[in-house]
Amino acid sequence: MKGSGWQTATAGAAAAERRTAVAALLCGALIWGLIWYPYRVLRDGGVDGIVATTASYALAFAIGWLCWRPRWQRAGASWTLLWLALAAATCNLGYVLATLDGEVMRVLLLFYLAPLWTVLFARLLLDERLDAGGALVIGLSLAGAAIMLWQPRLGLPLPRDLADWLGLLAGLAFALFNVLSRRARDLSSESKVLAAFAGVVATGLLLLLAGAGSWRLPREPALWALLALLGGVLLLANLIVQFGLARVAANRAIVIMLSELAVAAVAAWLLADEALAPREWLGGAIIVAASLFTARRAGTSPA
Incomplete structure (x- = not known):
């Protein structure tokens, strides 16, 4: 009976952690769906x-450095970190500038062409073979x-403006960051x-200079207060999304994070009077x- 009770308690704790992880991903999707407005x-x-963008990310970096400096120092200098930094810079600066000048949902949907770029980068950098499922992802995208x-x-079919x-x-840079991150499994x-x-x-x-x-x-x-709040929110968003991704299956996480599109659609309509x-x-x-479909492939692929 004691063993059974212990197993029940353990299963309950695991279920509670999974629910927390799902809530974390939903919260992250909410943040990313609204981050353009501030x-x-x-x-x-x-x-x-x-x-x-530079100021808000500088504050997020400063707080993160105070919390994680030992781990950063253990990672040391590497070309992988440099490429991760460049990919992240292109992704985040590009996303913010695009949503400032373009229609939020249009930009976000173009950003979500990331599965297309992920298949291609995985072939080039991880030597993953392009199967029928990957070809279908490319075709749909x-x-x-x-x-x-x-x-x-x-x-x-051509982009109509800079946004x-x-x-x-x-989206391309986001896919590159994710593939490079998968390749650098030794980095925290x-x-x-x-x-x-x-x-x-x-x-x-560098762009400002x-x-x-x-x-x-x-x-x-x-x-200034809004900038400070943005820095804290950016750090929080990364923390909670990392927490969720570490505890939720990749296929389920992708589906949950797609709720960002619904958040952005409603926010763009209410806050910016935009509609597709x-x-x-x-x-x-x-x-x-x-x-x-990418999520389904992740769920059916062998571990």
């Missing part, structure tokens, strides 16, 4: 998108993108997160289908 508030307050990006005047290009580039998740933050800060500063943005800082205390055209919804639905 940056728009800062932009409307006269703060350039590059400055806002390309079909969805072609529908979304189709320009009747040109008769071609589209940045959304595509951010904390080291990877710090490398990502450092990459955003360093790249943002090159004249790509304005150095103007916030003048109102409320905007029917053709964009159709293309987006096909792109989401590619992500869901």
Whole structure:
């Protein structure tokens, strides 16, 4: 009886941890689905998108450094960390700048072409063979993108503006970061997160020095408070998502994180009065289908 009770308690604790992990992923999806809005508030307050992104990630890095400095130091310098930093910088700066200038849902759906890029990068960097499932992911992703990006005047599927290009580039960089992260299994998740933050800060500063943005800082205390809050939220989002990913099967995690799209759609409609055209919804639905198929493949593949 005692053994049975102990097993029941252990199973209950494990179930509670899984529920907490799912809640963490949902919370992360909520944050990422809304993160664009504070940056728009800062932009409307006269703060350039590059400055806002650089400053918020600098604060997140500073807090993370205080918490994880020993692990970062043990990781040492490596080319992998450098490439992770560059991929993260392209992903995060591209995403923020795209959502500042473009339609949020359109940018996010183009960002979610990441499964397409993941299949290709996994083939190049992890030597994973392209099977029929991978080919289907590529086909679905390309079909969805072609529908979304189709320009009747040109008769071609092409990005219509800089926001589209940045959304595509951010998704590509996100896929590269994930594949590189899988390849660098010897590095702690904390080291990877710090490398990502450092990459955003360093790249943002280089862009500002090159004249790509304005150095103007916030003048109102409320905007400084918003920047500080953003830094804390970015660190929290990475922590809780890492917690969830470590405890939820990859196929289930992908499906849960897709709720970010629903959050962003409602937020863009309520906060920015944005809505997609029917053709964009159709293309987006096909792109989401590619992500869901990727999740199913992850669930059926051998460990």
